[in-house]
Amino acid sequence: MMKSGIIKLVLPAFLLLAQIGHAQTPAPEKSDSNWFVYGLAAISLLIVIYIIVQVSENLMAIEAKRLGADKSGANFSLFPQMRELFDTKRPAYLSGQPLFSLRRGFDIKLEGEAPSQINAKVKSATYALMPANFRGIFPIPKMEVEVGSIVKAGDPLFHDKSQPEIKYAAPVSGEIVAINRGEKRAIKEVVILADMDMKYREFKAPDPGKCTREELVAFLLDSGVWPMIRQRPFDVTPAPEDVPRDIFISTFDTAPLAPDLNFVVEGRGEAFQKGLDVLGKLTVGKVYLGLDARGDNPPSAVFTQAAGVEKYWFRGKHPAGNVGIQIHHIKPINTGDKVWVMGVQEVITLGTLFTEGRFDTTRVVAVTGAELETPQYVKTHLGANLSDLLKGNLKGKHVRIISGDVLTGEHKAESAFLNYWDDQVTVIEEGDYFELFGWLIPGSLRPTLSRTYPNFLVPGAKFRADSNTHGEKRAFVVTGQYEQVLPMDLYPQHLMKAILAGNFEKMEGLGILELSEEDIALCEFACTSKQPLQHILRQGLDMMSEQS
Amino acid sequence: MHTAYDAFFTFAFTPKTVTTDGVHIRDGIDLKRTMVYVVLALQLCYLFGTYNIGYQHFDAIGLYPGLLDGLHLKLVYGLIKILPIFIVTHVVGLGIEFYYASRKGHGVEEGFLVTGALIPLLMPPDIPMWILAFSVAFAVIIGKEAFGGTGMNIVNIALLARVFVFFAYPTYIAGTRYGFPVLKK
Structure with missing residues (x-):
């Protein structure tokens, strides 16, 4: 800030001296040229003032960024910003709480x-717990049950050999009907045939x-709720001795x-x-809640009235609701x-354990997609x-069933099970067709960021996307698309290249620890070069976690 | 051979590949479309460039002084000049691209479409064809393929071709053969 003060003082002083110097020179004969000189002086004066204002404003912004004061979204400029003048008003229900x-x-x-x-009619008969859903767990965990065992909801099914104290518990009560194994005898899924009346441990x-x-x-x-907590960076199940700086929901x-x-x-x-x-x-810091400020109406009172937490409001397009993006802006x-x-439904499971003393894994799942009746x-x-959830609801045979959303979900067979974290099933069409001159004149409208498609003519249109x-x-091309869809202060493309090159210092410097696959998924969707960004990022995160 | 077949096939049809892991839906944009739209955007420059070559020609020999006089002749003359440049650029450049793609076993990348559209706009219209072929080959091999192909180059290939001509053959493009009419007087 000192520097800008000096510039502010010195530059006008120079200008003043120049003016005085000019005034002392004998006046030219013609008054026309006089006007010309005055005009030039006036313009140069304006330019100098403009430069001073610009420099000091930029210095102010840099200082605000250094101190972290700009995180609150406040405007540190001398002038109102365009978005302040033309942006829609802050919703009334915010009442002065911090908004990003x-x-x-x-x-x-x-x-x-x-x-x-x-729809209360849809019920699933079998449920499964899949060791592959948990990162960092050995592919063949130590089983605590066998086929034919009767379990209650909350009874441990298996544990990892390296961390035996973390129990992975049965989501429902019933009989273990199968332990399916995959490649190299890795345990794929532990299937439970559920009781009609749930019995709880x-x-x-x-x-x-x-x-x-x-x-x-x-x-x-012991209760089996621990694996529902995920630890960033790396998105792993925390070790029992880990103490988090903060918890974000x-x-x-x-x-x-x-x-x-x-x-x-x-x-x-x-x-x-x-x-x-x-x-x-559980934390030494705070519990932060990211709330939705997109709508005209406030979100559920369960969230807005939540006590004992720090609330931050977010407004914007996807991925504004991703917890990784929110962490980046909050702390x-x-x-x-x-x-x-933690996810909202996982927090509810955790809470039920204390309010009712039982391990209740009830999930409200959205069954969505254009290929559903x-x-x-x-x-x-x-x-x-999944086949129970989708019974009689599929439009065609040639579909892709995804556990999760279309950006981060996993492609599943119809007989498979919903993943541990997912509260959504999406069904889309398989896209294995050739398209004549598809790169020039596509047959149908499709979701895209590119202005080369006339999508802007049909605002609000919904698309039938396929796979x-x-x-x-193709190779990475500098298109600026990644930056356009990632509301974080980092350079995704440089990061991806650093991962591919295996450069640890660069990876860390470019902010890999702040990212999770779901944050980068939209970049992968938008990528011109069709690069597998989530896959690359996971490689990088695995490399980093092995090092640390 | 497969590379060449693949390049022509994907020119006609968007392939039926589907997403595997990661995202399940992809944006409609791909590199072909991106590059082709840049080329389409350049067409206005081509139109004016073609006209301008013809205009300068007829201006030099003192015919059709008005801007719009003999418009068709000016355009035809411009085309006679610019088409060989366009064709030689693409034959040489795409030839090298195909060669490297088959050598490295990847698809032919579309980056050269834009380079190939920019080079005729940058070059002097009366450049000898062998110099043009030389500069394009130099730019594509040293400027791009040496660094690993599309997206890895550190300099703009079209500009590198122009710079190569400028430094390697200054006498051919700087007017010893024609000179300025004003200076002749």
């Missing part, structure tokens, strides 16, 4: 959104207000066709609040930091069977 308006991002609008109503939950953190952790480990999902979490938490507010209370005991992950993240919400449990790649894989 993210301008970068993209909403992929797809057909097949589920209406806010639960009895828990005597400690009072989070009175017990110590150690007792609480021991209880969570995003209360809205902006992914294509994602379930409306306001609808999902209806009637489960008490359990959610209890879950937040417990999380507050970024630096080297050595460990933060925990009726997109709908269903109430089921964790790891439900065609619409082009071949």
Whole structure:
């Protein structure tokens, strides 16, 4: 700030001297040229003033960034910014709470959104827990049950040999009907045939207000709720001795066709609040809640009235609802930091453990996609069977069933099970067709960021996307698309190249620790070169976690 | 051979490849479309460039002084000049691209479409064809393929070709053969 002060003083002084010097020269005969000289002087004066204003304004912005004061979204400029003048007004329900308006991002609008109503008829008969869903766990975990065992919801099914204290618990009660193995005898899924009336393992939950953190952790480990916590960076299950700097929860999902979490938490507010209370005991820092400020109406009162947490509001297109983006804006992950993240329904499961003393993995799942007869919400449990959820609802045979959303989900066979974290099933068309001159004159409109498609003529249109790649894989080209859809202060393309080159210092410097696959997924969607960015990022994260 | 077949096939049809892991849907844009749209955007420059070559020619010999006089003749003359440049650029450049693509076993990348459209716009219209072929080959091999192909180059290939001509053959492009009419007087 000193520098700008000096510039502010010195430059006008120079100008003044120049003016005086000029005034002392004898006046030319013609008055025309006099006017010309005065005009020039006036223009140069204006330019100098403009430069001073610009320099000092930029210095101010740099200083604000250095101090981190600009994170609040406040304007440190002398002038109002364009978005302040023309942006839609802050919603009234914010009432002065911190808001982040993210301008970068993209909403992929797809057909097949589920209406806010639960179809109670759809039930899944079998459920499964898949060791492959958990990162860092050995592919052949130590089984604690065998085929034919009877389990209650909450009974441990298996544990990792390196961390035996973390139990992976049965989501429902019933009989173990199969332990399916994959390549090299890795355990793919442990299938449970569910009871009609759920039986729960009895828990005597400690009072989070009175017990110590150690007792609480021991209880969570034993009850099977621990693996629901994910630790950033690297998106792994935390070790029992890890203490998080902060815990972050995003209360809205902006992914294509994602379930409306306001609808999902209806009637489960008490359990959610209890879950937040417990999380507050687990961290040395704070529990942060990312709230949705996109709509005209406030989100569910369960979120807005949540107590004991720090609330930040976010507005913008996808990926504004991703917890990684929110962490980046609220309090970024630096080297050595460990933060925990949890989904809303996982927090509810955690809370139910304390309010009702049982391991209740009820999940409201959105069954969505253009290839369904009726997109709908269903109430089921964790790891439900996909063929049961989709029975009689598929339009065609040639479809792709995805556990999760179209950006980050996993391609599943129809007989497979919903992944551990997923609260959404998406069904889209397989796109294995040739398209004549598809690169020049495509046969149908498709979701795209590119202005070479006339999509801007049909705002609000929804698309039937399929799994065609619409082009071949190419080398990275500097198009600026990644930066356009990633609301973070980092250079995704440079990062990807650093990962491919295996350069650790560069990877860390370019912010790999802040990223998770879901954050980069939209970049992968937009990529002209059809590069597998999520795959590359995971390679990089694995390299980094092996090093640390 | 397969590379060449593949290049022509994917020119006609978008392939039926589907996404595997990662995202399940992809943006409609691909490198072909990106590059072709740049070339389409350059067509206005081509139109004016073609006209300008003809205009300068007829201006030098003192015919059709008005801007629009003999418009068709000016355009035809411009085309006679620019088409050979366009063709030689593409034959040489794409030939090298195909060769390297088959050698390295990847698809023919579309980056040369834009380079090939820019070079005729940058070159002097009366450049000898052998110099043109030389400069294009130099630019593509040293400027791009030596660094690993499309997306890896550190200099602009079209500009490198122009720079090569400028430094290697200054006498051919700087007017010893024609000179300025004003200076002749």
